[in-house]
Amino acid sequence: MAARAAVATTDRYASEVGFRVLRRGGNAVDAAVASAFALAVVNPEAGNLGGGGFLVVRRPAGSLLALDFRSQAPGAAYRAMYTRPGVERSEASLLGHLSAAVPGSVAGLWEAHRKLGSTAWSELVEPAVRLARGFRVRERFARSFPAGIVEGLRRFPHSASVFLPERSGGRPARPRTGRLFCQPELARTLERIRNRGADGFYRGETARYIVEEMRSGGGIITHADLESYTSVWREPVCSRYGSHSVVSVPPSSSGGITLALSFQIAAALGLAREEWHGAGHIHLLAETWRRAYADRNHHLGDPAFVEVPVHGLVDPGYARDRARTIAREAATPSAEVGPGNPAATGGRHTTHLSVIDPAGGAASLTTTLNTWYGSKLTVPGAGFLLNNEMDDFTVEPGTPNSFGLVQGEANAIAPGKRMLSMMTPTIVLNPSGGLHMVVGTPGGATIVTTVFQIISNVLDHGMTLAEAVVAPRVHHQHLPDRIAYEPGGLRRRAREALGALGHRLHEEEESWGDVQAIAVLPDGSLRAVSDPRRGGTALGF
Numbered sequence: 001m002a003a004r005a006a007v008a009t010t011d012r013y014a015s016e017v018g019f020r021v022l023r024r025g026g027n028a029v030d031a032a033v034a035s036a037f038a039l040a041v042v043n044p045e046a047g048n049l050g051g052g053g054f055l056v057v058r059r060p061a062g063s064l065l066a067l068d069f070r071s072q073a074p075g076a077a078y079r080a081m082y083t084r085p086g087v088e089r090s091e092a093s094l095l096g097h098l099s100a101a102v103p104g105s106v107a108g109l110w111e112a113h114r115k116l117g118s119t120a121w122s123e124l125v126e127p128a129v130r131l132a133r134g135f136r137v138r139e140r141f142a143r144s145f146p147a148g149i150v151e152g153l154r155r156f157p158h159s160a161s162v163f164l165p166e167r168s169g170g171r172p173a174r175p176r177t178g179r180l181f182c183q184p185e186l187a188r189t190l191e192r193i194r195n196r197g198a199d200g201f202y203r204g205e206t207a208r209y210i211v212e213e214m215r216s217g218g219g220i221i222t223h224a225d226l227e228s229y230t231s232v233w234r235e236p237v238c239s240r241y242g243s244h245s246v247v248s249v250p251p252s253s254s255g256g257i258t259l260a261l262s263f264q265i266a267a268a269l270g271l272a273r274e275e276w277h278g279a280g281h282i283h284l285l286a287e288t289w290r291r292a293y294a295d296r297n298h299h300l301g302d303p304a305f306v307e308v309p310v311h312g313l314v315d316p317g318y319a320r321d322r323a324r325t326i327a328r329e330a331a332t333p334s335a336e337v338g339p340g341n342p343a344a345t346g347g348r349h350t351t352h353l354s355v356i357d358p359a360g361g362a363a364s365l366t367t368t369l370n371t372w373y374g375s376k377l378t379v380p381g382a383g384f385l386l387n388n389e390m391d392d393f394t395v396e397p398g399t400p401n402s403f404g405l406v407q408g409e410a411n412a413i414a415p416g417k418r419m420l421s422m423m424t425p426t427i428v429l430n431p432s433g434g435l436h437m438v439v440g441t442p443g444g445a446t447i448v449t450t451v452f453q454i455i456s457n458v459l460d461h462g463m464t465l466a467e468a469v470v471a472p473r474v475h476h477q478h479l480p481d482r483i484a485y486e487p488g489g490l491r492r493r494a495r496e497a498l499g500a501l502g503h504r505l506h507e508e509e510e511s512w513g514d515v516q517a518i519a520v521l522p523d524g525s526l527r528a529v530s531d532p533r534r535g536g537t538a539l540g541f
Contacts, residue, residue, distance in 0.1 A: 002540025069108020
């Protein structure tokens with residue numbers, strides 16, 4: 001609970017950095033920038049210099065902005081770079097040099113600060129520099145190295161030397177709790193960014209390290225790719241749900257449109273009247289998302305390369321048309337659900353942070369390397385991991401990516417193109433236009449459905465923000481055709497009733513998501529919540 005300002009991130013070190021920025025008079029964007037750089041040090045599984053992301057901002061006066069700093073394909077990328085006739089798709093889109101897209105994170109944070117920041121840039125980066133020089137390993141960090149990740153990092157000697165400093169059976173092993181974890185190369189990279197801004201990353205010594213590693217390992221990122229990268233300010237996607245407004249990111253993220261379409265269909269169905277997590281509620285959620293994801297996978301892509309029917313997809317009339325195809329008494333097989341015609345109407349590893357400042361400004365920021373520890377490739381001399389976001393393109397039509405999404409030609413690889421994303425940093429406004437909630441999460445294909453459930457749990461079912469975050473989650477993404485649910489997350493009666501309706505059910509082995517959210521309560525105070533699934537920290541004053 002807080003009276004004036006709050007920050008929620010997935011790691012206590014990063015939350016403390018953002019908290020101190022707010023205490024010293026910085027605004028929400030200042031705190032978001034400083035926390036994001038700290039996460040690049042203490043949360044390397046997803047916090048990053050070598051990836052990209054999205055930012056949604058509400059300024060204290062009420063104006064809304066969205067910043068796209070998604071990574072993009074290098075200039076030498078081409079449509080079939082991961083596939084050849086008669087040859088099975090390789091792991092090159094997920095592991096190593098060819099999986100890396102041109103990073104956008106540093107450019108995005110620099111641009112957000114240039115336009116909206118109030119604290120000196122060097123003061124925002126300096127805490128990350130100090131953390132890179134050494135921090136004590138906590139359990140949260142130590143748990144981010146499961147066996148599969150350790151094996152992936154071992155395939156790249158420099159990654160092993162940076163992130164696996166211990167020895168086990170004569171082999172590099174994960175950091176131990178309580179040990180001092182030092183990243184001197186990363187500290188020097190952050191110093192260059194602190195001193196030179198974005199040029200400290202995209203030009204000069206850091207850029208040289210990236211390009212040299214690309215040349216040595218068969219990668220295709222060049223100096224020209226780095227120097228030409230720019231982040232883009234875009235109009236947020238705004239939609240109504242009941243008396244509230246939901247504000248989220250536009251393409252090249254699919255998150256905002258898919259979320260808006262889901263809420264519009266849910267409103268047409270009267271979802272709020274269903275008993276929470278009863279069979280009827282879960283059935284309508286699955287049918288809603290089945291259609292929203294079918295549209296997402298077909299229609300959406302980088303707006304610089306394809307025409308995206310944004311207004312049609314978020315039009316309530318189009319949502320009503322989609323809702324009319326839903327039967328309450330039976331599931332619709334996904335094979336029978338294709339994309340609609342909106343023109344007729346008018347990464348699972350990512351990290352999120354939320355901030356509200358004393359003036360009422362808000363920042364919702366999501367960044368990613370794509371999967372855990374991205375490409376597993378650490379840039380020698382620079383000390384940071386590169387992303388594997390090239391796998392978020394439609395690598396091969398009809399073939400799912402690492403998150404099981406089967407995507408269309410609108411998201412095909414092209415030079416300079418931004419791959420479609422599921423990131424969904426979101427701000428919810430109350431009926432009078434005031435700030436009500438800031439929310440977001442990692443989780444790959446589950447991001448939109450998780451953000452939807454948090455907002456719906458609060459608005460439709462009267463939960464507190466903490467109750468909404470803790471509540472068990474379900475998910476459907478069109479293909480594969482099944483309702484996924486968290487371990488123990490569905491009552492037996494609901495499972496039996498859903499099976500009778502024709503749904504396939506799949507209980508996951510682990511929970512998903514890592515929600516970081518802040519709500520403004522009726523008395524003006526704040527409640528900040530960090531998802532207990534991952535053990536982050538929310539702080540405020």
